[in-house]
Amino acid sequence: MAVFNDEQKLDILKDLISIKSVNDNEKEVATYIQDLFAKHDIKAELTNINGNRANLVAEIGHGKPVLGLTGHMDVVDPGNLDDWNSDPFKLTEKDGKLYGRGVSDMKSGLAAMVITMIELHQQGLPKQGTIRLMATLGEEVGEEGSAFMQKDGYMNDVDGLIIGEPTGFNESYAQKGSMDIKFTSKGKTSHSSMPELGFNAIDPLMNLLNEATDKFRNDPRPHDSMGPLVFNTTTIKGGTQVNSIPDSAEAEVNVRMIPEYQNDEVVKVLNELVDKYNQQGAHIAMEMVMNEGPVDGDKDNLLIQLTTELLHKYTKGEVVYLKELFADINSTMQKYQNGDIMIVVSPGITDASNLIKGKSAKVPFIVAGPGNLTSHQVNEELSKQMYYDYIEMYQKLTIQFLEKVDVDDTIA
Ligand SMILES: [Zn+2]
Numbered sequence: 001m002a003v004f005n006d007e008q009k010l011d012i013l014k015d016l017i018s019i020k021s022v023n024d025n026e027k028e029v030a031t032y033i034q035d036l037f038a039k040h041d042i043k044a045e046l047t048n049i050n051g052n053r054a055n056l057v058a059e060i061g062h063g064k065p066v067l068g069l070t071g072h073m074d075v076v077d078p079g080n081l082d083d084w085n086s087d088p089f090k091l092t093e094k095d096g097k098l099y100g101r102g103v104s105d106m107k108s109g110l111a112a113m114v115i116t117m118i119e120l121h122q123q124g125l126p127k128q129g130t131i132r133l134m135a136t137l138g139e140e141v142g143e144e145g146s147a148f149m150q151k152d153g154y155m156n157d158v159d160g161l162i163i164g165e166p167t168g169f170n171e172s173y174a175q176k177g178s179m180d181i182k183f184t185s186k187g188k189t190s191h192s193s194m195p196e197l198g199f200n201a202i203d204p205l206m207n208l209l210n211e212a213t214d215k216f217r218n219d220p221r222p223h224d225s226m227g228p229l230v231f232n233t234t235t236i237k238g239g240t241q242v243n244s245i246p247d248s249a250e251a252e253v254n255v256r257m258i259p260e261y262q263n264d265e266v267v268k269v270l271n272e273l274v275d276k277y278n279q280q281g282a283h284i285a286m287e288m289v290m291n292e293g294p295v296d297g298d299k300d301n302l303l304i305q306l307t308t309e310l311l312h313k314y315t316k317g318e319v320v321y322l323k324e325l326f327a328d329i330n331s332t333m334q335k336y337q338n339g340d341i342m343i344v345v346s347p348g349i350t351d352a353s354n355l356i357k358g359k360s361a362k363v364p365f366i367v368a369g370p371g372n373l374t375s376h377q378v379n380e381e382l383s384k385q386m387y388y389d390y391i392e393m394y395q396k397l398t399i400q401f402l403e404k405v406d407v408d409d410t411i412a
Contacts, residue, residue, distance in 0.1 A: 109164030166371015
């Protein structure tokens, strides 16, 4: 018996969208969810409260096995408001589609998980086992909330994890790592006609970045699980005037790691390059800004199996496995149009980078949630039907998982 009718389900999403949690204010989202849970006899706790920010943890059921559900409460900046056809913080419906910031990434996924908890609890489910919702702060910038969640021990006894990030009717079982590194190069300014009197800060930095790009992009080792490591210089600036030798320059790089080429080794290579250029007279410093490792999973894990089975009800396409989602972008977009169920390595990182840390690779993990490729864009949208479908799907998936998972299998 459903607790909520369609209109009420939509109202919950509407309320969540109206809370401007742009890289902040997650506490207001958490408090809203806590109040909603309280009305339905579910206790939720706010943790890591700091100013306007907080994580939220809530449970239904009892004992083992434990299934974790997670979603982030923050959204990205709406960008230029003039480019939106509607107010990004007012859920707007048009032709079966819902518009608003976070409607895809990922307040619909979060709302679907919250509704799932309430509707199951109302039916006295689960009979055996626990479903734990972990709603996180700050996923979009630095993934701090999930790091707290993991440190606080909420993942210790978890036997499976569902991440409700937007995949549409696709699924992900693994993800590359992600690392942000900043380089700062110092020099000495002089007139550009007399460079001998100064030291050009751009030269060694540019050479270092070129050498690093070459090295990482041409790495010969096999990369069977997730495709190649990805290295890119993503920002660069330096100098102040065209006829002066620049005395400072900085650049940022982003690296996407794979199991065959991990974070520590990338750092080692970059440190060696910094040392090499500094020995030649440069003054380059390297600073780690973000450091998340790859998450390797089993593409046939129990959550993937059950989800694939359940998704057939909502989409008619074929099941296809893709290691590199955009290795052939036209073919991927075609599969997307066909409604194929793509089982992929996630191109981006999620809170799994922190949450799965230290867990056995045998712990089933999936990213599957309502949404699409309009995440982070203006006029972010979601099919209203997909939102309802996911509410139904999560309720079946969670219960089926708790019934079928073998706890002995998930111990590290
Ligand atoms: Zn997200």
